[in-house]
Amino acid sequence: MSSKVRIGLFGFGCVGRGLYDILSRNNTEFHVEKVCVRQRYKHRGPDSNLFTYDPKEILDDPNIDIVVELIDDHEAAYSLATEALQRGKAVVSANKRMLAGNLDTLLGLQKDRSPSLLYEAACCASIPIIRTLENYYPSGAVHGIEGIVNGTTNYILTRMFHDGLSFGEALSLAQQNGFAESDPSMDIEAFDAKFKLCLLATHAFGVVLPVDKVFNYGISTIAKEDIAYARSHGSTIKLIARSAREDGQLSAAVLPAFIPLDHPLSSVGNEYNGVLVHTPYSDAQFFHGRGAGGHPTASAVLADISAAASHYRYNYDKTQSDTKPAFTNDIAVDVYCRYGDTDIARELSLDSIDRRYSSKTHNYITGRVQLEALLQSKSVRNTDVFVGVLPVVSQS
Amino acid sequence: MSSKVRIGLFGFGCVGRGLYDILSRNNTEFHVEKVCVRQRYKHRGPDSNLFTYDPKEILDDPNIDIVVELIDDHEAAYSLATEALQRGKAVVSANKRMLAGNLDTLLGLQKDRSPSLLYEAACCASIPIIRTLENYYPSGAVHGIEGIVNGTTNYILTRMFHDGLSFGEALSLAQQNGFAESDPSMDIEAFDAKFKLCLLATHAFGVVLPVDKVFNYGISTIAKEDIAYARSHGSTIKLIARSAREDGQLSAAVLPAFIPLDHPLSSVGNEYNGVLVHTPYSDAQFFHGRGAGGHPTASAVLADISAAASHYRYNYDKTQSDTKPAFTNDIAVDVYCRYGDTDIARELSLDSIDRRYSSKTHNYITGRVQLEALLQSKSVRNTDVFVGVLPVVSQS
Numbered sequence: 136m137s138s139k140v141r142i143g144l145f146g147f148g149c150v151g152r153g154l155y156d157i158l159s160r161n162n163t164e165f166h167v168e169k170v171c172v173r174q175r176y177k178h179r180g181p182d183s184n185l186f187t188y189d190p191k192e193i194l195d196d197p198n199i200d201i202v203v204e205l206i207d208d209h210e211a212a213y214s215l216a217t218e219a220l221q222r223g224k225a226v227v228s229a230n231k232r233m234l235a236g237n238l239d240t241l242l243g244l245q246k247d248r249s250p251s252l253l254y255e256a257a258c259c260a261s262i263p264i265i266r267t268l269e270n271y272y273p274s275g276a277v278h279g280i281e282g283i284v285n286g287t288t289n290y291i292l293t294r295m296f297h298d299g300l301s302f303g304e305a306l307s308l309a310q311q312n313g314f315a316e317s318d319p320s321m322d323i324e325a326f327d328a329k330f331k332l333c334l335l336a337t338h339a340f341g342v343v344l345p346v347d348k349v350f351n352y353g354i355s356t357i358a359k360e361d362i363a364y365a366r367s368h369g370s371t372i373k374l375i376a377r378s379a380r381e382d383g384q385l386s387a388a389v390l391p392a393f394i395p396l397d398h399p400l401s402s403v404g405n406e407y408n409g410v411l412v413h414t415p416y417s418d419a420q421f422f423h424g425r426g427a428g429g430h431p432t433a434s435a436v437l438a439d440i441s442a443a444a445s446h447y448r449y450n451y452d453k454t455q456s457d458t459k460p461a462f463t464n465d466i467a468v469d470v471y472c473r474y475g476d477t478d479i480a481r482e483l484s485l486d487s488i489d490r491r492y493s494s495k496t497h498n499y500i501t502g503r504v505q506l507e508a509l510l511q512s513k514s515v516r517n518t519d520v521f522v523g524v525l526p527v528v529s530q531s
Numbered sequence: 532m533s534s535k536v537r538i539g540l541f542g543f544g545c546v547g548r549g550l551y552d553i554l555s556r557n558n559t560e561f562h563v564e565k566v567c568v569r570q571r572y573k574h575r576g577p578d579s580n581l582f583t584y585d586p587k588e589i590l591d592d593p594n595i596d597i598v599v600e601l602i603d604d605h606e607a608a609y610s611l612a613t614e615a616l617q618r619g620k621a622v623v624s625a626n627k628r629m630l631a632g633n634l635d636t637l638l639g640l641q642k643d644r645s646p647s648l649l650y651e652a653a654c655c656a657s658i659p660i661i662r663t664l665e666n667y668y669p670s671g672a673v674h675g676i677e678g679i680v681n682g683t684t685n686y687i688l689t690r691m692f693h694d695g696l697s698f699g700e701a702l703s704l705a706q707q708n709g710f711a712e713s714d715p716s717m718d719i720e721a722f723d724a725k726f727k728l729c730l731l732a733t734h735a736f737g738v739v740l741p742v743d744k745v746f747n748y749g750i751s752t753i754a755k756e757d758i759a760y761a762r763s764h765g766s767t768i769k770l771i772a773r774s775a776r777e778d779g780q781l782s783a784a785v786l787p788a789f790i791p792l793d794h795p796l797s798s799v800g801n802e803y804n805g806v807l808v809h810t811p812y813s814d815a816q817f818f819h820g821r822g823a824g825g826h827p828t829a830s831a832v833l834a835d836i837s838a839a840a841s842h843y844r845y846n847y848d849k850t851q852s853d854t855k856p857a858f859t860n861d862i863a864v865d866v867y868c869r870y871g872d873t874d875i876a877r878e879l880s881l882d883s884i885d886r887r888y889s890s891k892t893h894n895y896i897t898g899r900v901q902l903e904a905l906l907q908s909k910s911v912r913n914t915d916v917f918v919g920v921l922p923v924v925s926q927s
Contacts, residue, residue: 157812161671255667261813263667270666271651271659273837275557276830399819402798416553417657417827420820423795424813431813434672441669445848452841 140444141168143193143224145215146205147186149313150229150256153429154203154436165440169193173206194218201225201443203436209233220244220252225443227436229256232321235330238343242451251448256435258331259284259408261424263438268338269449272412274456277339279379282410283403284331286427287322288354288374290314290406295362296371297404302357314406314427324353325374325389332376332387339378339412341453342385344462350388350510356521357391360497361473365393365523371401372523379413385460388506392524393471464507468524473499475519482514501525536840537564539589539620541611542601543582545709546625546652549825550599550832561836565589569602590614597621597839599832605629616640616648621839623832625652628717631726634739638847647844652831654727655680655804657820659834664734665845668808670852673735675775678806679799680727682823683718684750684770686710686802691758692767693800698753710802710823720749721770721785728772728783735774735808737849738781740858746784746906752917753787756893757869761789761919767797768919775809781856784902788920789867860903864920869895871915878910897921 142158144151147170158165170186171193193199194215202219204212209232216226216233221244228234234241234254245252255265259282268277283289287309294305306323309315321327329351333344354374365372370393378387394401399421403409408426411419425431453459467486472479480488480500488502509515515522540547543566554561566582567589589595590611598615600608605628612622612629617640624630630637630650641648651661655678664673679685683705690701702719705711717723725747729740750770761768766789774783790797795817799805804822807815821827849855863882868875876884876896884898905911911918 153812163671261810261816263663263816266667267659267663270838270843271662271834273834275559276834414657414830416549417821417824417830420657420659420818422816422818424816428813434810434813438667438669438672442666447666 138164139166140164140201140440141166141199142201142203142440143168143196143199144170144203144205145190145193146207147172148205148207149429150432150436151205153433154205157430157433157437164444168199169196190215194222199224201227201440203440204228204230205436206230209236213237216241216252217244220250223250225250226252227256227439227443228252228254229432229436231257231327231330231334235333235346238333238337242343242454245448245451251443251446253439253443253447253449254334255439256432258334259410259424260426260428260435261431262408262410262422262426263435264410264422265334265338267422268335268412272339272414274341274453275458276414277412278415279377279413280335280339280410281375281377281400281413282335283373283400283408284335284376284410284426285322285325285328285374286406286408287315287319288325288328289403289408289426291323292354292372292374293404295357301359302355323355325351328374328376328389332378332389335376335410336378336385336387337451337454338449339453340380340385341451341456341459342462343454344387348462348464348510350390350464350506352390352509352515352522354391356518358473358497358521361521361523364471364473364499368393370395370526373400373403375400375524380460383460384463384466386463386466386506388468390522390524393526395526464505464510466506467503468506469501469503469527471499471501471523471525472515473497473521477514477517477520479514479520483512484508535562536560536597536836537562537595538597538599538836539564539592539595540566540599540601541586541589542603543568544601544603545825546828546832547601549829550601553826553829553833560840564595565592586611590618595620597623597836599836600624600626601832602626605632609633612637612648613640616646619646621646622648623652623835623839624648624650625828625832627653627723627726627730631729631742634729634733638739638850641844641847647839647842649835649839649843649845650730651835652828654730655806655820656822656824656831657827658804658806658818658822659831660806660818661730661734663818664731664808668735668810670737670849671854672810673808674811675773675809676731676735676806677771677773677796677809678731679769679796679804680731680772680806680822681718681721681724681770682802682804683711683715684721684724685799685804685822687719688750688768688770689800691753697755698751719751721747724770724772724785728774728785731772731806732774732781732783733847733850734845735849736776736781737847737852737855738858739850740783744858744860744906746786746860746902748786748905748911748918750787752914754869754893754917757917757919760867760869760895764789766791766922769796769799771796771920776856779854779856780859780862782859782862782902786918786920789922791922860901860906862902863899864902865897865899865923867895867897867919867921868911869893869917873910873913873916875910875916879908880904
């Protein structure tokens, strides 16, 4: 690539503006040649000649080396990314939904000497976790990953625990402070976290997870009784994305979990993210940093732009390993289920029940259930039900 | 490299055994061909044919692809590493003293297409911090690094704060538990931490630090009065290696520091290590993991072996940057100096004094001093003096 690396940017929201801002303030080797936006007449700030609403102005421009895709629409993002790659342009993306939903195809597009597709910003913003899993940990070296990978829900849970807010109050506060979107369902129902977990699992274990079969359960039904239960057990509640290999099999799910207060993930507050990488010979390595926000996410985009300019690409070596594990939902987890009218013990197929509690205000059971049973259950989605994973005593 | 990658190992202490153990338990692509040790007749455990006391049996063997150097003697380690590199063998080392003391020469040896020299295990054992600084953060992206990079001193300080032990008692306990060597001076006087800081600074900022001009001050004179002072100010004391760029200049030093209890580094306990990477647009990223021990360090060695087998090498791109900062000791730090008979206010050239305290048991001053003044001062090394850095309010 010639003296200045030329960038075509799709999207000028929070992250796009952040990136433009960082690049404008620093004299870097990168130049934003064109920005493609959807709304033609919206006031944009920088020189209006910079903007176009025609994707071809970027995709067809042979002078543009790197396409940075920061739009919300995952289907449009997929078209742009694949077209750009096919035209020999490197692509940097932060769209976890687009990436997780199309990993198999995107891996197929990345043959030897093809341009880079990089997406560190799609996962935990400022934390360089994808690069580290991809490059540092050899195949077979990671036994498990677990993390707080969604800033919105972590902000909500932090405010509920610290300030005694209800879920609804905490969600409103998150929206006021820019930590939740007007339609927050992808975040609070743990889809966003699931997409990120899929990306992490590919780089940690070499497995492309079937997104629809990975169980995700959010925090929209959490109530003060659940928080009281956590407190009385020396725990907090966090939305945890977890994937672990055991005996050649790989489990993966996103659920609220009761996290003991001495566990590293309990200290990850507000919109921060944190990831633990469990390894057999050195316990766990913990990575912590800002998980959301224009500038932190744009910093990750910039790191990827810089890497793409040096022709760095993910090798996906672990996907070629003979010993990579096979995805399964046939794995048991210990859960707490709080419920009202739904007779959860009857409706959910549990392996065993340890404790039953009932009172005038609420009921709960604790017991063991297969991930597959949770995935198949409709009743766990009832608004009077909240499910949380109980701590595994042996896990650090 | 052919089917099995052949390794020649120098040293069979804690880390060497750990590596052999990990490789024996897992069917990897790596085979330990020969182990060179100093003491000929010591019982070694594995097949005695594996062992040699003649370095040539490894260096002259054309079948050996990678030399892993895990010996204590830094001068011998340097000879082995340079000879191996010159013979086209990749080298993996954990010897921070050898590396930090010879970085300029070692960088010179690493021309294009030369074999790799990798040393993740030399810094923070299980935490992949060198690789991350080298590859993830572009030139200019890091404003500062600060970390707890020495497990021995962190174990001692943790036991002093948690169990009320004196320095001597905590040191004995560390020695009993294998966290301190029989001659602990390199650790407790902060030389080990300084060597690691030099490696970190090269990969974070592209600067090869002049080891002898980097101020290191350990914890051997810490007393209960200092711990009481920390407690009364809502802080703990940690041995902090810190390097920061400002206005084109780079400062670096290792000193005990008062760390507020809400600071991420305050939670790094016992033999663990933790590093904060400060970046302008996304605050700080925090990396935490086991900083010592045979298996954790050997895991890092194995990650490097794996990377060397894929011909990964550090590019040291930042050392080529036009905007890399220049090392300086002309920078002021706010310190606490506790003293007995030494008239520290007279002997140490301070820029200013904020507070003076004296009593029958001890005295202290707080004030501002240049790093250069600390480096030149003999009296700060007196046994009745303890210096600690006070928190910078603006730093997170």
